[in-house]
Amino acid sequence: MKVFLKLVAREFRLFFSNSVAVVILIGAPAAYGLLFGFVYQQGIVTDLPVAVVDQNRTETSRILIDAMDDNQHIEIVAVVPDISLLNDDLKSGRIVGIVDIPQRFEQDIFMQRYPQVSVELSAVNIVNTNFALRGLRESLETINAGLEIEALKKQGIPATIASQQFEAFSIATTSNFNPSLNYLTFLFPGLLATILQQVLLLALALSFSKDYEDGTFSDLLNHTTSPLMVLLTKSFPYLLMGGLIWLIILHMLLAAFGVANAGSWTMIYSLSIMFILSVTAIGILVSAVIPSQLKSTEILMVIATPAFIISGFTWPLSQMPDWVVWFASVIPLTHFLEAFRNVLLAGAGWQHITSQLWAMFWLTIIPAVLTYFVIVFKIKQVRANKPAMIAK
Secondary structure, three states: OHHHHHHHHHHHHHHHOOHHHHHHHHHHHHHHHHHHHHHOOOOOOOOEEEEEEEOOOOHHHHHHHHHHHHOOOEEEEEEEOOHHHOOOHHHHOOOOEEEEEOOOHHHHHHOOOOOEEEEEEEOOOHHHHHHHHHHHHHHHHHHHHHHHHHHHHHOOOOHHHHOOOOOOOEEEEEEEOOOOOOHHHHHHHHHHHHHHHHHHHHHHOOOOHHHHHHOOHHHHHOOOOOHHHHHHHHHHHHHHHHHHHHHHHHHHHHHHOOOOOOOOHHHHHHHHHHHHHHHHHHHHHHHHHOOOHHHHHHHHHHHHOOHHHHOOOOOOHHHOOHHHHHHHHOOHHHHHHHHHHHHHHHOOOHHHHHHHHHHHHHHHHHHHHHHHHHHHHHHHHHHHHOHHHOOO
């Protein structure tokens, strides 16, 4: 028993000697619990952007628009006379739905011709689709019943009888880009990209820190003392492996489970390259700064673990606190998933993903430049300590 207690005490000492491990084991559950609590604190999705095509432009159509805008789930961001003015807004994700009010809407209601209000929804994000549909149906069906009653009362039908009629117009709903609301189509691509980021960061954690711990960084400098060459040679294997893994995912796993690409492969490849570059740049930076393999791995896992939850892929960023949105914005996965999903499922164009490409570009350049200067500093350190080992 004494030996057992002695060894247990030793294990505790070893554990508490690793400050990062202590912080992760004790602090991470509370920190992640708070983070995820803030992400889902609102519990419902509100103010989803919806556009209205008002071909009728009467008092009745304005009442309908106001009712939709008053619903907590909906925000009317545009009212236009022609659907062509909205063009690719659903593809870009700027709006989640379009409500089309027909030209003779008011007249047909009062003549009991039961006009049809069309609702088009983007099903790229099923969570948004469900909340938008709920909000639109609540608003439209409430006004529907009221308009029917008023129309019948104007025809001289007693209020008691009129109140038993509940439909002045019909509602036709169409889901675009994922019409069957298939959960695999919605979730699978995002999970695969998350896995790629996770494994890349795990591998990258060892890039520089392994050389530091094994004392082989000076051996590398016997071959080159160019900071740029060191940065490129340290990064290239991970870029190559990450690219090959992602190609297998794109052309085998997605196809095997029936997730088709509705967009351009050129755009998918461009997004993928920027994603892998930005993940590699961040991973290399942490590995270059932190001399311990364990600590660099732990730090990168702290970044990667909540990435999918706060990326906005399943729960809209608009529903999260600003500080969570800022944190999400410095993780490449956030920008990649938004653009990747819109291209893959909705067939979005270049104009729809420009901001995400620029975000990943800066998440590549800034860490890469910082890593360059870290390498310069490390080379100077080695030169100062072991000048004989450095190639002239």
